Amino acid sequence: MGVEGLANVFLSELKRQQRARITGFTGRIAITQRLMAMGMLPGRDVEVVQVAPFGDPVTVQLDSGRVSLRRSEASVLQVEPA
Amino acid sequence: MEATQTSTVNEAIGQIEIALVGNPNTGKTTLFNRLTGVRQRVGNYPGVTVEKKAGSTRIAGEAMAVIDLPGAYSLAAASLDERVVFDVLTGHMAGTKKPDVIVCVVDAANLMRNLFLASQISELGLPMVIALNMWDQARDRNIVIDTQLLSDRLGVPVVPTVAAKGEGIEELRDAIAHALEDETRMVTVDWPQPVVDADAQFHRATDQAYAAAERTRFLFDIDCCIELPAEHRKAQTDARQILTDNDLDPISTEAVLRYGFLAEQIEGVITHPTQRKATTTESVDKVLTHRFWGLIIFVALMWVVFQSIYTWAGPMMDGIDWLFGSIGDWAGGLLEGSPMLQSLVVDGVIGGVGGVVIFLPQILILFLFIAILEDSGYMARAAFLMDKLFSWCGLNGKSFVPMLSGYACAIPGVMGARTIEDPKARLTTILIVPLMSCSARLPVYILFIGAFVEPVHGATIAALCLFAMHFVGLAVALPIAVVMNRFILRTKPSPFVLEMPSYHVPQARDVLWRMWDRGKEFLIRAGTVIFAFTIIIWALLYFPRPADVETRVTEQHAVAQNITVDELTALVETDEDAAGLLQHAIDSAYMEQSYMGRAGKAAQPVFAPAGFDWKTTVGVLASFPAREVIIATLGITYSLGGEEDEESDALRDAMAASTHPDGSPVFTLPVVFAVMVFFALCSQCGATLAVIVRELNWRWAVFTFVYMTVLAWIGAVATYQVGSMIAA
Structure with missing residues (x-):
């Protein structure tokens, strides 16, 4: 996968136990700002730790905290899988 | 009482105001309870349905007011709660004084993220204290924080606290006094040019x-x-x-720069363990949010919650019923001489108060569980597990508990919707909770299924019908939620971003406080409205009361038995059965000509397409304040008296035998199902509407009433018409 391909991976596409580094953001501004206020900034590492029984939402580990969000919301963050 | 006095004194002498702010799940409310003890009260901010918790405490010998602001992650208000925080802190909230000092409650184990809000607040220029709460949990996770260094860097006192155990509270009081005296302000971000x-x-x-x-x-x-x-x-x-x-x-400037600034401030202040081991919370979560076991445990827990509201509340409710019945009998005996006053006191006043208090057990039990589920941290997991099932129709995972409790009673369900932060999802949830088949609908189903389905089709079919009736409301509710979200509530959707807090053992005092608050609030706010409703309905059923109705019925009764009126009067004096029969006939005649009875007859054409006769229509109308009244109303209209219950054979027989003037039976199967569908969907509960007024406003209460009633009519007509076609 080339650099261009990498830029198009979103947090919403990660599988359980997959780690990634946040690289950018795109999409709904209110949600982006909310996630960034909670510390999900470019350069930070995240891991999808849980996927709900019906496939959505997902829980993301960020430092020592865990935040659950819907995939539609997770799709505002671009990531680079580890 | 004491709290009200404090608040008046407050405004009069300009008492010092302390505001507690912090992210959700930082134990802020527990800290508030520790600071204020019993000197607190709960209200609402004007114009919004956000709870205002205020109280008072003593610091350095002086009484000070404390306000517990809603949890917020950022001042960039994404929710109503956060908007309130911003408005209060900037002094723009009517009726709430701008605070003199801020206590920022911070989760010690999530220091950096929690300081984000503190840093935003620093720009207000108010004296501040930072409480590093849940200090024990950070310690258990080997997170070491140099509080002195942190305090030096930020320029404000930093106090480690364990609110749940009452540790650090005295130190916090001292720090607040210090912050007020020295006006300690938190360092602000050093913005680039x-x-x-x-x-x-x-x-x-x-x-x-x-x-x-x-x-x-x-x-x-x-x-x-x-x-x-x-x-x-x-x-x-x-x-x-x-x-x-x-x-x-x-878009990103604030977060990037602020976090960058905070990272510099806590450099060297905090030491994380080099080897991060799984926390207890993470281990527990492996089971509780597991895609199989997590669901099993969730269903089991919800079953316990439901059972307790549905079944355990029963004996308490029976007790309340009995108590008010006894008081009514006693008062009725005292007022034997004046029938109108007797009826007003017994049926109106005592019945009205009893009709309010009867809901208390279910409300207290539900809030016992909600407080435990929330304070333990499980509620966030429940929302996580269930979200997908509800998100498609504009609700969210937290709608589950209110909807489930709606199956026992809509009142605790509507009140329980407060746990939903997203205002739109909360509104939608409140609007559909009354469609859940509450326990007051059960007697209607039992009466009609027992009288008309079971004798003909057997117990198995009857049980199936009963089961199916419980899904009518739910089946309608979800599409309704979709429609409301798409076409009626045109507000921006809030993000469903939910923190998974660490698990905690709930504190008994916090749980009891919550139950007490809710119970008290229901009695005072909703209770008064319900009581007023009851009196109005009593009057509509009692008046007019011309004496000739009694004379006429007595005469008819005498003629029917081939005796004179005097002989009948003598007979009634000695024969209790005869007296009962006569009294029931009189009651029935009075009801028929009461305002309610006249309305029922006048409204009958409206219900004719659903196959209702005038007696059923009167029953339906009289049941608008409380649907369970239908049984007693039918008892009276069928001249059996108001004491008949849904298991009554006399009532079942009377209804089965009832015919139209042309001799055809009134209750055919299509009519029976039309009546049941009507009761399943209709808004026949004044108490629920009173609670909706309280939780939202009167416009939404009117909306709920209209949409449910229209829906019920459509449902009943459709059932009758389609049923008649099938039967024919």
Whole structure:
């Protein structure tokens, strides 16, 4: 996968136990700002730790905290899988 | 009482106001309870349905007011709760004084993220204290924080606390006194030049209309829910242009710079364990959010919650029923001489108060569980597990508990919707909870299924019908939620971003406080409305009361038995059965000509397409304040007296035998199901509407009443018409 391909991976596409580094953001501004206020900034590492029984939402580990969000919301963050 | 006095004194002498702020799940409310003890009261902020918790405490020998602000992650208000925090802190909330000192409650184990809000608040320039709460959990996770160094860096007192155990509370009081005396203000972000320029430009262009903290919000919050006056929009665009020109993206600037600044401040202050081991919470979560076991445990827990509201509340409710029945009998005996006063006191006043108090057990039990589920941290997991099932129709995972409790009673369900932060999902949930088949609908189903389905089709079919009736409301509710979200509630959706807090053992005092608050609030606020309703309905059923009705019925009765009126009067004196029969006939005749009875007859054509006769129509109308009244009303209209219950053979027989003037039976199967569908969907509960007025406003209560009643009529007509076609 080339650099261009990498830029198009979103947090919403990660599988359980997959780690990634946040690289950018795109999409709904209110949600982006909310996630960034909670510390999900470019350069930070995240891991999808849980996927709900019906496939959505997902829980993301960020430092020592865990935040659950819907995939539609997770799709505002671009990531680079580890 | 004491709390009210404090608040008056407060405003009079300008008492010092302490505001507790912090992220959700930081134990802020527990800390508030520790500081204020019993000296607290719960109300609402004007115009919004956000809870206002206020109380008082003594610091350095002086009584001070404390306010517990809703949990917030950021001042960039994404929710109503956060908007309230911003308005209170900036002094724009009517009826709430701008605080003199702020206690920022911070989760010690999530220091950096929690300091984000503290840093935003620092721009308000108010004295501040930081409480590093849940200190014990951070310690258990080997997170070491140098509080002295942190305090030096931030410029405010930093106090480690364990609110749940009452540790650090005295130190916190001292720190508040110190903060007030020395006006300790938290260090503000050292913004780079472009931000300073943009801010200065905005400040100038708006004629210095806004304080620093407000300007920060207008500069950075793109989708700000704080309305900027139109004449200042250009200034905002221009200021943002300065950021863009300097390669700063307005969307990310605040978060990137603020976190960058905070990282410098806590450098060397906090030491994380080198080897991060799984916390207890993470291990427990492996089971509780597991895609199989997590669901099993969830269902089991919800079953316990439901059972307890549905079944355990029963004996308490029977007890309340019995108590008010006894009081009614006793009062009725005292007022034997004046029938109108007797009826007003017994059926109106005592019945009305009893009709309010009867809901208390279910409310207390539900809030016992809600408090435990929330304080333990499980509620977030439940929402996580269930979200997908509800998100498609505009609800969210937290709608589950209110909807489930709606199956026992809509009142605790509507009140329980407070746990939903997203205002839109909360509103939708409140509007559909009354459609859940509550326990008051059960007697209606039992009466009709027992009288008309079971004798003909057997017990198995009857049980199936009973089961199916419980899904009618739910089946209608979800599409209704979709329609409301798409076409009626045109507000912005809030993000479903939910923190998974660490698990805690709930504190008994917090849980009891919550139950007490809710119970008290229901009695005072909703209770008065329900009581007024009851009196009005009593009057509509009692008046007019011409004496000739009694004379006429007595005469008819005498004629029917081939005796004179005097002989009948003599017979009634000695024969209790005869007296009962006569009294029931009189009651029935009075009801038929009461305002309610006349309305029922007048409204019958409206219900004719659903196959209802006038007696059923009167029953339906009289049941609008409380659907369970239908049984007693039918008992009276069928001249059996108001004491018949849904298991009564006499009532079943009378209804089965009832015919139209042409001799055809009134209750055919299509009519029976039409009646049941009507009761399943109709808004026949004044108490629920009173609670909706309380939780939202009267407009939404009227809306609920209208939409449910229209829906019920459509459902009943459709059932009757389709049923008649099948039967024919």
